[in-house]
Amino acid sequence: MTDYLKTIITSKLDATGFNEFFNNTKKAENSITGLSNRFGDLNGLVGAGVKAIGGFFAVNKLMGEYNQAIQLSNYQLEQETKLQATLKGQGFREEQIQSIKDYASALQEIGVVGDEVTLAGAQQLATYNLTEENLKALLPAMQDIMVQQKGVNATGQDAIGVANMLAKGLQGQLGKLEMSGITLTEQEKKMIKYGNQQERVLALVKAVKENVGEQNKEFLKTPEGKIASAGNRIGDVYEEIGMLFREVRADYHTSMADTLDYFKPLIKGVAGGLASAFDTVSSLVRGTCLKVCLQS
Numbered sequence: 502m503t504d505y506l507k508t509i510i511t512s513k514l515d516a517t518g519f520n521e522f523f524n525n526t527k528k529a530e531n532s533i534t535g536l537s538n539r540f541g542d543l544n545g546l547v548g549a550g551v552k553a554i555g556g557f558f559a560v561n562k563l564m565g566e567y568n569q570a571i572q573l574s575n576y577q578l579e580q581e582t583k584l585q586a587t588l589k590g591q592g593f594r595e596e597q598i599q600s601i602k603d604y605a606s607a608l609q610e611i612g613v614v615g616d617e618v619t620l621a622g623a624q625q626l627a628t629y630n631l632t633e634e635n636l637k638a639l640l641p642a643m644q645d646i647m648v649q650q651k652g653v654n655a656t657g658q659d660a661i662g663v664a665n666m667l668a669k670g671l672q673g674q675l676g677k678l679e680m681s682g683i684t685l686t687e688q689e690k691k692m693i694k695y696g697n698q699q700e701r702v703l704a705l706v707k708a709v710k711e712n713v714g715e716q717n718k719e720f721l722k723t724p725e726g727k728i729a730s731a732g733n734r735i736g737d738v739y740e741e742i743g744m745l746f747r748e749v750r751a752d753y754h755t756s757m758a759d760t761l762d763y764f765k766p767l768i769k770g771v772a773g774g775l776a777s778a779f780d781t782v783s784s785l786v787r788g789t790c791l792k793v794c795l796q797s
Contacts, residue, residue, distance in 0.1 A: 584620055609730075611721065621657030625661045625665060645710070648717045649716040
């Protein structure tokens with residue numbers, strides 16, 4: 502993600518949404534001015550109420566435009582929260598947890614797997630009590646298997662499945678790995694069986710690289726891979742926007758509802774007055790038409 506890309510997208514979204522908000526409010530004010538000229542000074546009476554109503558519906562549409570951003574931010578936050586909780590329970594320090602998150606973001610830059618997908622797999626791997634270094638060492642291998650199996654369409658669920666397969670492999674359960682085409686040499690199997698955690702991780706990562714290769718990096722060279730990578734970068738922008746709006750939209754809707762509740766009796770009374778005024782005008786028109794018809 503670049504600051505230039507973020508500026509372009511943010512500006513477009515802001516211009517589309519907020520311009521419509523202000524345009525709708527202006528239309529409401531113009532309507533009030535037009536009615537004031539015909540039926541007396543209504544501007545001071547209901548101007549604020551109409552602005553509140555116009556603003557409510559305009560902001561509803563604006564929130565709709567940001568729904569995708571909010572959904573993406575929710576998924577990102579969900580994965581980060583799960584990872585944070587799991588690692589905190591194992592005694593990881595805040596800087597270690599942040600380092601893993603940053604590493605997932607760095608891996609996104611060199612491949613086609615989004616950081617939120619990688620975080621889903623990282624959280625699952627973390628449940629197997631790995632050290633920070635060993636967890637990081639397994640993430641590229643996990644990505645390569647995912648891309649080898651699903652191409653650019655790997656999801657968070659795919660990441661969780663592959664993470665479980667790798668973790669089982671570290672425990673000597675190699676059946677699913679072998680079914681996926683990842684076979685270990687006798688030396689690697691010995692390291693899995695007798696080695697410490699770091700030796701087992703190194704043996705498994707080496708086996709994945711030998712059998713699968715660096716699929717994640719290689720796919721980035723393809724047209725589809727470049728599109729997927731650009732989509733991940735754009736997704737980051739939407740996630741950031743969504744993070745901002747998640748916090749404010751509930752407060753805004755609450756205050757807007759309170760405003761509408763306050764103006765409800767006033768608006769109801771004005772609406773009744775307008776109906777009466779229109780009825781009077783209608784009666785005058787009918788009377789005028791009747792006179793014309795009788796004279797003719």
